[in-house]
Amino acid sequence: MTREGWREPAVLRAWGSVELWIAVVALAVIFVSVLWQVVSRFVPALNWPGVGELASYSLIVLTFIMVGYLIGNNGHIAIQIIDYLVKGRAFAVVKAVSAACTAVICAMLVWEAYHLIVAYSGRRTAALGIPIGILYAVPLIGFASGAIRAVVRIFAAGHEDVPFDAAEAR
Amino acid sequence: GNTPAPEGANPTLALKIGSSQPETQPNFHCGMKLLKERIEAQAELNLTIDMFPNSQLGPDAERFAGVQSGDIDIDLQGGSAMSTAFPKIGVLDAAYAFNDIDHFFKWVDQNGKDFFTEFNTATNTTILDAWYFGMRTFTATKPIRKPEDLAGLKIRFPNTPQFLANAEALGANAVAIAVEELYLALQQGVAQGQENPVVATHAQKFDEILKSASLTNHQVGVHFVVVSDKTLDKMSQPQKDALTKAVHDIRAENRKCVDDETEKVLTGWRADSTRTVVEIDQIDRAAFIGKAEAFFNKHYTGDNLKLYQSIRASA
Amino acid sequence: MILELWMVGVAIAVLLFIRVPVGLAFIGPSLWYALADGRSAGFALKTTFDGLNSFPLLAVPLFILVGVLANRLGIADRLYEFCLAALGRLRGNLAYVNVGSAVGFSWMSGSALADVAGLGKMQIPQMVKAGYPHGFASGLTAASSLISPVMPPSIPAVIYAATATVSTGALFAASVLPAFAMAIGLCVYIFIWTARRPQFTSVPFDRARFTRASVGAVGPLLTPVILLGGILSGTFTPTEAASVAVLYMLILGVFYRTARLRVLVQAARETAVITGGIMLILGAAALLGLILTRAHVSRDVAEFLTGVSSNPWVFMILVNLILLVLGCLIDATAIILVTVPVLLPIAIEFGIDPIYFGVVMIINLMIGLLTPPVGSVLYITSSVTGKPVDVIFRGVAPFLVPLLLVLIVVTALPGVVLWLPNLLGF
Ligand code: NA
Ligand code: NA
Numbered sequence: 059m060t061r062e063g064w065r066e067p068a069v070l071r072a073w074g075s076v077e078l079w080i081a082v083v084a085l086a087v088i089f090v091s092v093l094w095q096v097v098s099r100f101v102p103a104l105n106w107p108g109v110g111e112l113a114s115y116s117l118i119v120l121t122f123i124m125v126g127y128l129i130g131n132n133g134h135i136a137i138q139i140i141d142y143l144v145k146g147r148a149f150a151v152v153k154a155v156s157a158a159c160t161a162v163i164c165a166m167l168v169w170e171a172y173h174l175i176v177a178y179s180g181r182r183t184a185a186l187g188i189p190i191g192i193l194y195a196v197p198l199i200g201f202a203s204g205a206i207r208a209v210v211r212i213f214a215a216g217h218e219d220v221p222f223d224a225a226e227a228r
Numbered sequence: 229g230n231t232p233a234p235e236g237a238n239p240t241l242a243l244k245i246g247s248s249q250p251e252t253q254p255n256f257h258c259g260m261k262l263l264k265e266r267i268e269a270q271a272e273l274n275l276t277i278d279m280f281p282n283s284q285l286g287p288d289a290e291r292f293a294g295v296q297s298g299d300i301d302i303d304l305q306g307g308s309a310m311s312t313a314f315p316k317i318g319v320l321d322a323a324y325a326f327n328d329i330d331h332f333f334k335w336v337d338q339n340g341k342d343f344f345t346e347f348n349t350a351t352n353t354t355i356l357d358a359w360y361f362g363m364r365t366f367t368a369t370k371p372i373r374k375p376e377d378l379a380g381l382k383i384r385f386p387n388t389p390q391f392l393a394n395a396e397a398l399g400a401n402a403v404a405i406a407v408e409e410l411y412l413a414l415q416q417g418v419a420q421g422q423e424n425p426v427v428a429t430h431a432q433k434f435d436e437i438l439k440s441a442s443l444t445n446h447q448v449g450v451h452f453v454v455v456s457d458k459t460l461d462k463m464s465q466p467q468k469d470a471l472t473k474a475v476h477d478i479r480a481e482n483r484k485c486v487d488d489e490t491e492k493v494l495t496g497w498r499a500d501s502t503r504t505v506v507e508i509d510q511i512d513r514a515a516f517i518g519k520a521e522a523f524f525n526k527h528y529t530g531d532n533l534k535l536y537q538s539i540r541a542s543a
Numbered sequence: 544m545i546l547e548l549w550m551v552g553v554a555i556a557v558l559l560f561i562r563v564p565v566g567l568a569f570i571g572p573s574l575w576y577a578l579a580d581g582r583s584a585g586f587a588l589k590t591t592f593d594g595l596n597s598f599p600l601l602a603v604p605l606f607i608l609v610g611v612l613a614n615r616l617g618i619a620d621r622l623y624e625f626c627l628a629a630l631g632r633l634r635g636n637l638a639y640v641n642v643g644s645a646v647g648f649s650w651m652s653g654s655a656l657a658d659v660a661g662l663g664k665m666q667i668p669q670m671v672k673a674g675y676p677h678g679f680a681s682g683l684t685a686a687s688s689l690i691s692p693v694m695p696p697s698i699p700a701v702i703y704a705a706t707a708t709v710s711t712g713a714l715f716a717a718s719v720l721p722a723f724a725m726a727i728g729l730c731v732y733i734f735i736w737t738a739r740r741p742q743f744t745s746v747p748f749d750r751a752r753f754t755r756a757s758v759g760a761v762g763p764l765l766t767p768v769i770l771l772g773g774i775l776s777g778t779f780t781p782t783e784a785a786s787v788a789v790l791y792m793l794i795l796g797v798f799y800r801t802a803r804l805r806v807l808v809q810a811a812r813e814t815a816v817i818t819g820g821i822m823l824i825l826g827a828a829a830l831l832g833l834i835l836t837r838a839h840v841s842r843d844v845a846e847f848l849t850g851v852s853s854n855p856w857v858f859m860i861l862v863n864l865i866l867l868v869l870g871c872l873i874d875a876t877a878i879i880l881v882t883v884p885v886l887l888p889i890a891i892e893f894g895i896d897p898i899y900f901g902v903v904m905i906i907n908l909m910i911g912l913l914t915p916p917v918g919s920v921l922y923i924t925s926s927v928t929g930k931p932v933d934v935i936f937r938g939v940a941p942f943l944v945p946l947l948l949v950l951i952v953v954t955a956l957p958g959v960v961l962w963l964p965n966l967l968g969f
Contacts (some may be wrong), residue, residue, distance in 0.1 A: 081812075127816070133816055167588055182312065
């Protein structure tokens with residue numbers, strides 16, 4: 059089934075599929091870790107204090123790595139009142155302003171992520187000993203990707219979007 | 229801005245103080261509330277204290293990060309949440325490292341200065357003093373008198389490296405359960421016991437389910453009163469002195485509150501025929517301490533081992 | 544900083560209005576406020592990040608995955624066939640089947656979206672073919688999908704329990720009767736509606752078909768037994784139950800030979816994008832919540848509301864009205880996260896049980912999923928059926944009557960809500 063409307067440039071679509079794969083792996087880790095915690099209570103040999111941390115950080119990775127993908131594919135939860143109030147050229151202007159605001163917010167978060175990476179360099183997580191700087195690199199990547207895609211969207215504001223369908227996410 | 233205060237002037241500051249403890253607990257009403265009253269009574273200091281009990285500012289580890297960044301001015305923290313920033317402080321939480329709270333305060337008064345200076349260098353936060361929180365003990369479905377009694381019981385320990393090492397040192401089967409799900413997990417039998425000070429166990433209603441309390445007193449629970457250096461930089465010397473003195477003065481009063489509250493809960497438990505209270509002298513302490521020492525002497529290395537051994541030597 | 548706080552509120556409203564993603568619309572002004580208030584660089588992101596670091600929230604992606612798998616592995620189809628075989632002899636049978644399969648599916652799905660997307664795609668065309676008006680078919684499907692997020696497992700319940708620090712298990716138990724009440728409310732409406740329309744006939748009961756369908760649905764129908772049984776027997780906690788439910792769906796899929804790798808990967812992709820959207824809002828709301836806490840806004844709102852009236856019923860009516868209005872305008876998850884820390888302490892002060900309060904709040908906000916301008920179920924029904932949103936809403940509107948009546952009944956009867964959790968000893 060092909061849908062009409064604007065799509066992201068090919069480079070961003072390729073990067074989007076990488077982001078989605080990272081999220082899929084994180085989801086699998088969450089499932090296995092939480093299940094592991096259940097099983098390890100009955101099989102003490104499998105007891106490993108890292109599972110809780112692994113699951114929680116995987117959820118964080120999933121969340122932040124999807125930020126850019128969802129901006130690029132019009133998939134974030136947003137309030138679409140204005141779609142019914144404003145039509146045509148005015149609506150394109152609204153979309154451009156909206157994308158610009160999104161880009162600015164993402165850029166500010168990239169700046170914050172950078173500060174956190176610097177501030178927490180050398181610190182590690184309690185159970186697994188993962189460098190915390192690596193964890194803050196995920197939101198840095200996610201929001202940088204989001205900022206780039208939002209900037210692209212400013213220029214594509216005049217085109218109609220493909221409606222987002224989670225079931226067909228690629 | 230972090231511009232130092234001019235000589236002799238007390239800048240007007242509103243200090244935010246956080247804690248995990250709810251308003252019903254001694255460390256709130258005999259701790260941070262007393263601090264607020266006494267500091268604000270000295271009007272010339274120009275200090276107000278804005279209280280956030282009950283983890284309103286987030287869980288322990290996240291609040292400590294807030295103290296480091298200067299987003300929280302003062303906080304009450306156990307050792308384990310601060311050990312990711314300064315691993316050595318975890319050693320103070322080792323099972324049976326200290327015999328009792330007297331031993332702990334004696335050690336703090338003799339060795340605290342160097343230790344806290346080292347802590348300050350590593351974390352950019354300053355420990356003003358420690359307030360007592362209670363001795364950690366087991367509450368479970370069965371009495372625990374000696375290490376062997378722990379076999380076959382799944383006991384919930386907080387999921388941090390030092391607490392899990394304590395479980396191993398005592399011979400307990402630790403199970404990981406998030407604190408949010410602990411009450412239900414105990415009720416449904418996912419775990420058969422947990423360890424906490426008596427007052428905290430009662431406050432979180434775990435004693436509704438677990439009818440055997442064993443006063444193993446295996447770990448001294450304290451809350452360090454820790455201040456952000458970013459906050460101290462903004463304060464005048466008289467303000468810093470007054471704050472330090474107030475925190476230090478509260479230590480003894482707070483301890484009496486915790487002891488009274490512990491005794492009150494224990495009296496209730498002892499009077500209840502459905503409960504067992506295994507008293508301190510009914511516990512095979514020598515067996516527990518011997519087991520824990522043998523474990524930690526192997527478990528720790530380097531500076532941590534030296535610290536652990538010096539604490540044990542001062543017992 | 545009071546003026547700045549009002550500016551944050553206005554900025555968020557403006558950003559939401561021009562369709563900036565909800566999560567980012569919360570974060571942007573909050574980040575600016577935090578810096579203006581002297582917070583460290585990184586405060587906003589760190590608070591958002593920490594807001595996601597919570598064990599109970601792991602149930603969110605896992606319960607979404609359960610619903611997606613139930614759709615993709617043919618498990619939902621089996622429930623539908625079972626309901627069709629069982630309820631065929633009733634007049635207006637397809638309408639009852641719609642509600643019945645929603646109830647069956649609700650034990651596997653924690654959100655309304657999976658329900659409309661999966662069952663709706665199949666049921667609306669079949670009802671239209673059987674002569675039901677399009678508005679009735681899509682309205683009923685949208686309305687019955689609300690049973691999923693109320694019946695356990697429920698994603699709003701997981702989020703409420705984590706925010707209010709109450710037992711997820713108790714909230715699950717308390718939601719069972721209200722979820723059935725919603726189903727009964729819809730059935731009563733169907734009964735009245737078909738009574739005046741003799742053209743809807745029934746088909747005779749077919750024993751062979753019923754037996755076949757029952758055998759085929761044994762696995763799916765055991766899901767609640769495994770979920771609640773496992774929690775009540777102490778085998779796993781409510782969060783862990785989510786992973787067991789995923790495992791159970793996978794086992795059923797292997798057994799039914801529908802669990803092919805390609806299908807599983809696409810299910811994981813779908814779950815990942817849905818989760819990403821919800822979780823960003825969760826983290827953002829944690830940031831906004833901390834800013835409001837530090838400024839003692841909750842305390843001030845509490846003082847205002849307790850000043851209005853000292854009667855708990857007046858308070859509950861007020862809460863219901865506020866939530867119904869908010870539910871029309873804002874995403875349900877965001878409302879739970881932002882309002883619970885403010886409203887729950889007041890409710891507790893009034894002697895209102897936090898579990899009962901959660902059930903009322905969830906039913907109320909789920910009704911908001913059906914109302915414009917912000918009603919995600921409405922939009923999904925529209926995209927599934929290819930009809931415009933305003934046409935769908937005209938079909939949905941009559942069903943708001945039975946649902947609002949259920950909300951009133953549930954609000955008025957806290958004892959009934961708390962009966963099951965008390966019975967189970969929560
Ligand atoms: Na459900
Ligand atoms: Na709505």
